[in-house]
Amino acid sequence: MARTALPRIQNFIDGQFVEPISGRYLDNIEPATGKPYSQVADSDAHDVDLAVVAAEKALADWAKKPAAERSKIILRIADLIERDLEKFARAESIDTGKPISLARSLDIPRAVANFRFFATAILHTESEAHITDNVAFNYTLRQPRGIAGLISPWNLPLYLLSWKIAPAIAVGNTAIAKPSELTPMTAFMLCEIAREAGLPNGVLNVVQGTGPKVGAAITAHPKVNTISFTGGTVTGRKVAETCAPLFKKVSLELGGKNPNIIFADADLDAAITGSVRSSFANQGQVCLCGSRLFVERPAYKEFVERFIDETSQLKMGDPLEEKTEQGAIVNKTQLEKVKFYVELAKKEGGKTTLGGVEPQPPNERCRDGYFFPPTIITGLPVSCRTNREEIFGPVVTITPFDREEEVINYANDCDYGLASSVWTQNLSRAHRVAERINTGTVWVNCWLLRDLRVPFGGMKQSGVGREGGEEALRFFTEPKNVCIAK
Ligand code: NDP
Numbered sequence: 314m315a316r317t318a319l320p321r322i323q324n325f326i327d328g329q330f331v332e333p334i335s336g337r338y339l340d341n342i343e344p345a346t347g348k349p350y351s352q353v354a355d356s357d358a359h360d361v362d363l364a365v366v367a368a369e370k371a372l373a374d375w376a377k378k379p380a381a382e383r384s385k386i387i388l389r390i391a392d393l394i395e396r397d398l399e400k401f402a403r404a405e406s407i408d409t410g411k412p413i414s415l416a417r418s419l420d421i422p423r424a425v426a427n428f429r430f431f432a433t434a435i436l437h438t439e440s441e442a443h444i445t446d447n448v449a450f451n452y453t454l455r456q457p458r459g460i461a462g463l464i465s466p467w468n469l470p471l472y473l474l475s476w477k478i479a480p481a482i483a484v485g486n487t488a489i490a491k492p493s494e495l496t497p498m499t500a501f502m503l504c505e506i507a508r509e510a511g512l513p514n515g516v517l518n519v520v521q522g523t524g525p526k527v528g529a530a531i532t533a534h535p536k537v538n539t540i541s542f543t544g545g546t547v548t549g550r551k552v553a554e555t556c557a558p559l560f561k562k563v564s565l566e567l568g569g570k571n572p573n574i575i576f577a578d579a580d581l582d583a584a585i586t587g588s589v590r591s592s593f594a595n596q597g598q599v600c601l602c603g604s605r606l607f608v609e610r611p612a613y614k615e616f617v618e619r620f621i622d623e624t625s626q627l628k629m630g631d632p633l634e635e636k637t638e639q640g641a642i643v644n645k646t647q648l649e650k651v652k653f654y655v656e657l658a659k660k661e662g663g664k665t666t667l668g669g670v671e672p673q674p675p676n677e678r679c680r681d682g683y684f685f686p687p688t689i690i691t692g693l694p695v696s697c698r699t700n701r702e703e704i705f706g707p708v709v710t711i712t713p714f715d716r717e718e719e720v721i722n723y724a725n726d727c728d729y730g731l732a733s734s735v736w737t738q739n740l741s742r743a744h745r746v747a748e749r750i751n752t753g754t755v756w757v758n759c760w761l762l763r764d765l766r767v768p769f770g771g772m773k774q775s776g777v778g779r780e781g782g783e784e785a786l787r788f789f790t791e792p793k794n795v796c797i798a799k
Contacts, residue, residue: 322353322497324360324521325504327367328514333522334359339494344410344641345632347681353497356522358530361489364518365536368460368487371515376457376485380435387432387483389510390503395425397506401499405471406632408498410641410683411595413633424475424499430765431479434786450797455790457485458562461539462531464524464552467493467643468598468705474500477541480785482516489518489537491528495644497521524548532556539789542566543600546703546729546774553777564778564788566600566770568703569731571752572724573603573760576717577612579736583758585616589623591734591760593687596642597707601732601754601761605700606711607720613713617691620711621667624687630675637675641682642706648683651706654699655688663693663710695723703729717742725751730772734760753779 321338323330333354340349354360375383394401401424402417411420443451463477474492481488492500500519507517520527528548532540532555542552543566556563573591575584591603608616632640642648655669668688674680688708693699700710714720724733732754735746747755753771756762763769766782780788 319349320351322351322501322521324354324356324364325501325507325517325519326360326364327370327518328508330504331363333357334363339523341408341495341497342644343407344643345407345679345682347645347683350407351498353494354521355494355526356520357526360520360522361527361530361534364489364520365460365534367515367518368489369536371513372457372459372487375482375487375513375516378485380438383483383485384432384436386510386512387428387479390506390512391425391428391432393506393510394421394428394503397502398422398425401471401502403633404498404502406640408496409467409470410632410643412637412640414635414637415595415640420469420472424471426765427472427475427479431483431785434480434782435483438786447799449799452795454793454795455484455787456793458539458789458791459486460537461486461488461541461789462534462537463488463490464528464531464540464542464544465490465492466544467496468595468600470496471499471503473543475503476780477543478517480780481539481541481789482512484786484789486539486789487516487518489520489531491520491522491531494521494523528552529555532561533559535559538562540564541780541788549776562788564770564780565776566780567731567774567776568705568729569600569602569771569775570605570701570703570727570729571601571603571732571734572727572750573606573734574720574724574736574746575606575608575612575616576735576737576739576742577609578738579612580738580758581612581616581619584736585619585623587734587736587758587760588620589627592709593624593627593639593707594761596639596685597687597709598643598647598705599761603732603734603760604704604709605723605727606709607714607723608711609720610713610715617666617711621689624667624689627687629672629684629686631679639687639707641679641684643683645683647706648685651685651704651708654702654704654706654708655690658690658693658699658708658710661693661697661699663690663699665689666691668707695726701727717746721746721749725749728774731775732756732771
């Protein structure tokens with residue numbers, strides 16, 4: 314049976330919406346229904362080539378525009394996204410399966426904040442001067458690097474892509490962005506906004522499509538000299554391999570298996586509520602989610618009981634319903650991965666104390682959607698696969714511990730090092746533990762409290778480099794020393 318034509322998500326190159334050269338499109342599935350609701354350009358290296366030509370053409374004018382003018386345009390982008398916040402939030406919810414309330418309160422406001430932050434940051438930069446005794450005077454120029462390739466994942470689509478686009482173009486680069494082909498919609502909508510805001514043609518180009526075709530072509534293109542990538546560690550390794558022989562500047566924000574440590578002296582009410590959020594926000598599909606919970610033995614029993622109780626009250630449902638707190642998993646592959654790990658946990662000796670089986674669909678519309686309930690597993694050894702590998706779904710493990718030294722070892726005994734949380738009322742302990750945990754961010758008595766000025770990134774296999782604030786401005790510019798003899 315012929316189906317009605319679905320809306321098409323095209324590429325945005327040189328300020329125009331264009332078909333992929335191949336003419337091919339992929340179905341874009343709504344996770345909550347399991348059905349295609351739009352189609353996304355299945356672009357390839359030829360489309361990337363066109364985007365590079367556009368970005369190259371736009372570079373000189375954009376780079377020499379006064380910061381105040383670039384700032385004004387980027388602030389306009391922020392205002393326009395804010396004007397359309399509801400439209401963007403709905404689109405993000407449909408595309409990803411996340412609850413609309415989360416898209417409205419977190420994803421889209423953060424995208425607005427990212428543009429505002431970097432649009433104003435460039436008005437307040439300073440540069441260094443070094444005086445060489447009586448011999449010379451040095452000053453540092455920080456110039457745009459050229460064309461930036463920006464690749465982002467599906468879990469926080471506009472939030473993460475804008476975190477890259479905003480600093481890249483604010484300092485005067487032009488950009489080629491690629492969202493995940495699973496969640497292309499809000500990047501597409503952003504292009505319309507960029508046009509309306511008066512962003513010159515070619516400053517931002519969005520090439521839609523898959524990682525192996527578009528992502529790989531961006532990272533391999535010799536004229537794209539700066540790559541900011543957020544995604545999984547395995548993909549990050551491929552990106553690094555491609556970029557290394559070309560000597561590109563690369564920032565990699567990768568996976569995590571984050572520890573969440575609860576000491577017996579913690580404010581348990583806050584620790585439980587905070588841990589429910591850090592475990593299951595966005596169905597556990599946030600790279601910063603705390604998926605390994607360690608609870609000091611005197612508080613273990615009470616924590617586990619109350620944590621299960623509070624988690625079981627999370628309302629799973631149609632992502633577009635206002636009261637929904639747990640939406641759909643992004644796609645079938647990810648759902649299968651989550652189910653695989655729940656089975657693996659059982660084989661490794663774990664006890665599923667909540668969740669673990671696919672639920673009834675929340676309504677008729679979502680009959681074929683990809684849902685999985687918050688799942689809590691206890692009784693696993695710290696070193697098992699379930700406790701070491703990133704699941705990226707609504708599954709956490711809880712393990713008791715007896716001593717501070719022991720839990721620091723547990724936390725660090727992992728290939729990843731993205732983020733951690735520590736819950737304690739003992740200030741000295743908070744400082745002590747924070748200093749010794751090998752993660753790029755340590756939250757004490759909080760989670761996902763983000764100040765856009767702080768350095769953000771991971772240690773070990775969670776990434777290379779830092780973004781955020783000054784770090785991002787530095788990443789996207791080239792420092793040049795000018796030495797003037799006296
Ligand atoms: P992937 O690594 O699969 O994909 C990330 C992006 O890279 C997508 O746009 C993808 O395209 C693209 N890509 C895939 N293959 C290549 C390639 N060979 N060359 C260049 N680009 C490529 O990650 P997911 O989308 O599955 O996202 C989940 C992962 O992201 C998790 O591991 C999570 O921890 C991590 N993440 C890290 C964050 C951090 O700040 N450290 C924040 C958020 C998520 P396509 O989707 O089309 O294949």
